[in-house]
Amino acid sequence: MSIEKKPTAPSLEPFKKKLEVIQRRSFLKKSLSIGALSLLSGCTLKDEDAVDKILWAMSQWNDRVQSFLFSPDKLAKTYTEAEITNPFPFNAYYEEIFAPIVDGENYRLALSGKIEDKKSRSLEDLRLLPQISQITRHVCVEGWSAVGKWGGVPFHLFLQYIGADITAKYVGFQCADKYWTSIDMQTALHPQTLLVLDFPGKSGETKYGFPLKVRIPTKLGFKNPKFVTEIFVTNDNPGGYWEKQGYNWFSGS
Amino acid sequence: MLQKTPSNRTINHRRIIHPLFVRITHWINAYAAIAMLMSGMRIYNASPLFEFKFPAELTLGGWLAGALSWHFAVMWLLVINGIAYLLYGIFSGHFIRKMLNIGAISAYRNIKLEMKYLLLHGTGEYNVIQRLLYVLVIWDVVLLFFSGLALWKPVQFQRIADFMGGYEQARYIHFYGMVILGLFILIHVSIAFAVKGTIKSMFTGRLTKSQIAKLERN
Numbered sequence: 001m002s003i004e005k006k007p008t009a010p011s012l013e014p015f016k017k018k019l020e021v022i023q024r025r026s027f028l029k030k031s032l033s034i035g036a037l038s039l040l041s042g043c044t045l046k047d048e049d050a051v052d053k054i055l056w057a058m059s060q061w062n063d064r065v066q067s068f069l070f071s072p073d074k075l076a077k078t079y080t081e082a083e084i085t086n087p088f089p090f091n092a093y094y095e096e097i098f099a100p101i102v103d104g105e106n107y108r109l110a111l112s113g114k115i116e117d118k119k120s121r122s123l124e125d126l127r128l129l130p131q132i133s134q135i136t137r138h139v140c141v142e143g144w145s146a147v148g149k150w151g152g153v154p155f156h157l158f159l160q161y162i163g164a165d166i167t168a169k170y171v172g173f174q175c176a177d178k179y180w181t182s183i184d185m186q187t188a189l190h191p192q193t194l195l196v197l198d199f200p201g202k203s204g205e206t207k208y209g210f211p212l213k214v215r216i217p218t219k220l221g222f223k224n225p226k227f228v229t230e231i232f233v234t235n236d237n238p239g240g241y242w243e244k245q246g247y248n249w250f251s252g253s
Numbered sequence: 254m255l256q257k258t259p260s261n262r263t264i265n266h267r268r269i270i271h272p273l274f275v276r277i278t279h280w281i282n283a284y285a286a287i288a289m290l291m292s293g294m295r296i297y298n299a300s301p302l303f304e305f306k307f308p309a310e311l312t313l314g315g316w317l318a319g320a321l322s323w324h325f326a327v328m329w330l331l332v333i334n335g336i337a338y339l340l341y342g343i344f345s346g347h348f349i350r351k352m353l354n355i356g357a358i359s360a361y362r363n364i365k366l367e368m369k370y371l372l373l374h375g376t377g378e379y380n381v382i383q384r385l386l387y388v389l390v391i392w393d394v395v396l397l398f399f400s401g402l403a404l405w406k407p408v409q410f411q412r413i414a415d416f417m418g419g420y421e422q423a424r425y426i427h428f429y430g431m432v433i434l435g436l437f438i439l440i441h442v443s444i445a446f447a448v449k450g451t452i453k454s455m456f457t458g459r460l461t462k463s464q465i466a467k468l469e470r471n
Contacts, residue, residue: 055319058326069409076408137420139407142317143300145420218408246318248325253408 059248066250072186076217076253079135085146088138088200090207091221093179093241099207100176100227107211113172113232116163123211126197129153129161134192136217138224139253141242150215151198156189164233172238173214176227181240183216183223184250192217220251269458275347276458278338285331286394286434288313288323293431295320302428328401335394352384390437393430400427 090096108120133151140146159166166189172182187193196213199205209226216224222242232238243249271279291313298306299317314320342348379387403414403423417423445451450461460468 055322055326058329059322062325066406069406071409074409074411077411137407139420140300141321143296143424242318246322248321253406 055246059246062248063250066252067184067186070184070186070218070252072190074218076136076192079137079147081135081149083147084135084149084200088148088208089144089146091140092177092226094177096207098177101206102176102211102227102229104211109212109228110174110230111162111232112230113234114165114168115233116165118162121162123197126153126158126195126212130157131197132194133198134194134215134217136192136215138217138221140221141247141251148200149198150194150196150200150213152194152196152213152215154191155193155195155214156191158195159188159233168233169235170233170237172232172234173225173228174230174232175225176229179225179227179241180238181223181225181243182238182249183219187216187218187252190216190218218252220253222247223251267459270460271455271458272345272347273458274341274345275338276455278334278341279455281330281334282338285327285334286438288327289331289397290431290435290438292320292323292327296324297428297431302424325405331394332398335398339391351379352388386437386440390434390441393433393437397427397430397434400430403427 090099092099104123107123109122109126110120111118130153131151132154133149135147135149137145137147159171164171166185169185170182171185171188172180174180194215196209196215197211199208199210199213201208209228212228213226214224214228223240237249239249291311294307295309295312295314296317298309298312299320312320314323342352399413400417400423402410403417403420404427407414407420407423414420414423417426445455450464453461454464
C-alpha cells in the first residue's frame with residue numbers, strides 16, 4: 001500500500017498568462033478564413049500566428065499614424081437641429097433591453113489614477129460646471145452613421161477642474177454595463193470632447209448612456225463610452241472591450 | 254504603338270514584352286487588390302447599403318474586426334505599390350506608350366488595324382479595349398483611395414469628405430468603386446485564362462512559344 005498524497009484542487013493559475021494570450025489572439029484566428037489562406041500562397045497553417053502578428057503590428061502602426069494625423073484644433077462638422085437622426089440608433093455589445101438603468105440621484109462618478117482631486121462627483125456637482133451642447137455625426141465602426149445632439153461639460157475643462165495630469169498619456173473609462181475603453185490625452189483635450197449629461201431621445205430615456213457618457217466626435221462610436229462610472233488617468237494603455245478583441249485602438253475619424 | 258509595329262512585332266521573340274517593374278507591381282497589386290476587395294465585402298456586410306450581403310465564403314477576415322485589420326493593413330501595400338507603379342508609368346513613358354493612345358485620332362487612323370488587333374493579346378501591346386480598361390481601373394483605384402480616406406478620416410480629411418459629398422455619400426462612392434474593381438478583375442482574369450500564354454508571360458516577361466507561333470501566323 002502506498003501513501004496517497006492529499007489531492008490539490010486543479011488550478012488554471014500557471015496557465016493564466018498563456019490563456020490571456022490565446023484569448024487576445026482568438027479573433028485573428030477566426031479571421032484566418034480559407035480566403036486568407038488562399039491568398040498567402042506558400043504559407044501553411046502553421047503561419048497563422050505570423051499573420052496575426054503582422055495584423056497586430058499594422059494596427060499599432062495605424063495607431064501611430066492616426067495620432068500623427070490628429071490635429072488638436074480641427075473641429076468635427078456640426079449640424080442643424082433639422083439634420084438630427086430620429087430616433088437615434090441604439091448600439092452596444094448587447095441587446096437594447098439589457099441596457100443598464102442607473103439611479104441618477106445616488107450616482108457618483110469615481111475618479112482614479114493621475115488626478116489631484118479624486119473626490120467622487122455627483123450629477124449635481126457636474127451640473128455646476130460650464131455646459132455646452134453640440135450636434136455632430138456619430139460614425140460607427142460598422143459603417144453606418146447618425147447625427148445626434150449631446151450636451152454637457154467640455155471634457156478639457158473637467159480634466160482641469162479635477163486636476164488631472166494632462167501630461168499623462170491616456171484617459172480610461174469604466175462603465176455600468178462592464179464596458180470599458182480608453183483614449184489618448186490629445187483627444188481628451190480636444191475642444192469638442194464632451195462629458196455628456198444631456199442625451200438624445202425623449203426625456204427620461206436612459207438607454208443612450210444616462211447618467212454619464214463621453215462624446216468624442218473625432219473618434220468612432222465604440223470609443224464613446226456610455227453609462228460611465230469611473231474615469232482614470234494613466235500612462236499605461238488600458239485598452240478596451242472591443243480593442244482587446246482586435247478593433248483598432250486609436251480609431252479616430 | 255500598334256500602328257507601327259505589326260512587322261516589328263516578330264523581329265525579336267526574346268524581347269521583354271512586360272518590363273520587370275510592371276510585372277512586380279502587377280502581382281503585388283493583384284494580391285493587395287483582391288485582399289482589399291474580399292475584406293471590403295466583409296466590412297460592407299456589417300452594415301449593408303443595399304438589401305443584400307456578400308456570401309461569407311467570398312470575404313476575408315472572419316468577422317468585422319478581422320476584416321478591418323486586413324483592410325487597414327493591406328491598404329498600405331496597395332497605396333505604396335500603386336504610387337510606385339504610377340511614378341514608373343509616368344516617368345518611364347509606359348503610360349504614354351501603352352495606354353494613353355486611346356485618342357479619337359489614333360483610333361480613326363488605325364481603325365482597320367484596331368479591328369484586326371482588337372482582341373489580340375499576348376504581344377506586349379495593349380489592344381484598345383485593354384487600354385480603355387486599364388486607364389479606367391487606374392482611375393477607379395484613385396477614386397477608391399480618396400473615398401476611402403474620406404471614410405477613414407471624415408474629420409481630419411474633412412475637405413476630401415466634403416468633396417465626396419459627405420461621409421454617407423462617400424460610402425456609396427467607395428462601394429461603387431469596389432463594384433467596378435470587382436467587375437474589372439472578373440473580365441481581366443477571365444481573358445487572362447482564355448488567352449493562352451498571357452499569365453505565363455506576366456511572370457516571365459517574354460512571349461511564350463504558342464504566342465510566337467500565333468503571331469507568325471498573323
